Amino acid sequence: MSLLPMSAPTCPRRVGILTGGGDCPGLNAVIRAVTQSLLRQCGAEVIGIEDGFAGLLCEPPRARRLDWDAVSGILLLGGTILGSSNRANPLDSAQATALTLANVRRLGLDALVVIGGDGSMTIAHALAQQGLAIVGVPKTIDNDLYGCERSFGFDTAVATVTEALERIQTTAHSHRRVMIVETMGRWAGWIALEAGLAAAADAILLPELDYDLPALARHCQARLLRERYSVICIGEGAKALGGTATLQATTWPMTDPAAGAIAPLRLGGVAHRLNQALQPLLQAEVRATVLGHVQRGGSPTPFDRVLATLYGNQAAQLLLQGHFGRMVTLSGGQLGHIALAEVAQQQRTVPPGHPLLQAAQQIGVCLGQPD
Numbered sequence: 001m002s003l004l005p006m007s008a009p010t011c012p013r014r015v016g017i018l019t020g021g022g023d024c025p026g027l028n029a030v031i032r033a034v035t036q037s038l039l040r041q042c043g044a045e046v047i048g049i050e051d052g053f054a055g056l057l058c059e060p061p062r063a064r065r066l067d068w069d070a071v072s073g074i075l076l077l078g079g080t081i082l083g084s085s086n087r088a089n090p091l092d093s094a095q096a097t098a099l100t101l102a103n104v105r106r107l108g109l110d111a112l113v114v115i116g117g118d119g120s121m122t123i124a125h126a127l128a129q130q131g132l133a134i135v136g137v138p139k140t141i142d143n144d145l146y147g148c149e150r151s152f153g154f155d156t157a158v159a160t161v162t163e164a165l166e167r168i169q170t171t172a173h174s175h176r177r178v179m180i181v182e183t184m185g186r187w188a189g190w191i192a193l194e195a196g197l198a199a200a201a202d203a204i205l206l207p208e209l210d211y212d213l214p215a216l217a218r219h220c221q222a223r224l225l226r227e228r229y230s231v232i233c234i235g236e237g238a239k240a241l242g243g244t245a246t247l248q249a250t251t252w253p254m255t256d257p258a259a260g261a262i263a264p265l266r267l268g269g270v271a272h273r274l275n276q277a278l279q280p281l282l283q284a285e286v287r288a289t290v291l292g293h294v295q296r297g298g299s300p301t302p303f304d305r306v307l308a309t310l311y312g313n314q315a316a317q318l319l320l321q322g323h324f325g326r327m328v329t330l331s332g333g334q335l336g337h338i339a340l341a342e343v344a345q346q347q348r349t350v351p352p353g354h355p356l357l358q359a360a361q362q363i364g365v366c367l368g369q370p371d
Contacts, residue, residue: 033312211368
């Protein structure tokens with residue numbers, strides 16, 4: 001393969017790239033695609049910012065050059081070779097914003113590629129308003145980025161949760177138990193919904209649909225009489241009718257679009273809460289399992305490797321075409337891009353009447369709705 005620069009409408013001389021927020025399978029595939037595409041098409045110098053926005057919030061900034069050798073062999077790796085942070089926020093103060101912009105200038109960057117979720121895209125939008133040339137790449141296992149129908153990392157997370165649900169079923173059957181498995185996803189139920197369907201969960205409880213505890217108990221009891229066991233897949237943001245979401249205590253503020261700005265909250269533990277509420281209503285032992293960060297780790301699936309590669313290359317094309325302040329998207333199966341302003345502080349949740357919801361109901365999966 002020739003590595004000679006190819007002609008392009010514009011040719012950024014020096015491009016930064018960072019991975020913000022939580023880690024996600026496929027990040028390295030994006031880094032690789034952005035770097036190789038820019039090197040081959042315009043000979044740009046690519047600079048990797050270490051530890052997400054934290055690398056731009058210190059003096060001197062933490063960064064390193066990415067060349068062809070630096071990104072070779074990373075496609076299959078989970079996590080991110082650059083490191084990440086979901087605590088560093090250039091919008092925390094005017095001083096933090098000024099330091100971030102000053103470090104971009106210090107590094108001599110013509111543009112910056114931000115790979116991240118809704119929090120990172122909100123930051124990217126704000127920095128773009130300050131005049132920074134930015135292109136965003138959607139990253140989240142939750143699949144909840146507004147304007148993008150599929151984010152890389154989601155397929156891997158669903159595969160991980162599906163395997164866990166399959167393993168839980170053998171224990172549930174052996175001990176005649178009701179097993180509750182909690183997934184990530186925040187306020188969106190995509191992981192729970194797709195993995196629950198893939199693993200034949202008896203009940204799937206989502207943040208978008210408040211569940212009725214008596215109806216759920218009746219469904220589980222009927223299943224116990226027929227099959228000896230029952231498996232419930234529940235998204236971490238789910239809650240009972242008239243109830244509230246289950247939160248963990250946090251010691252540092254984090255961005256949560258559902259709360260409007262910076263909010264010290266983190267979801268988690270709803271499986272244990274449901275366990276306590278459901279146990280008195282059933283004639284079988286109820287156990288809860290919280291999968292946690294195992295959903296984020298490991299090598300990306302082939303689907304996610306390909307999708308992340310397409311997204312990284314598309315980000316490079318946006319840079320070459322001078323389309324800044326945009327995020328790469330997938331809509332109707334086609335690659336495109338959307339304004340960061342449309343993505344900032346927005347979330348994509350499971351809509352009422354979605355085909356997956358309809359299919360689940362029609363095949364007899366309990367969604368926790370009243371009889």
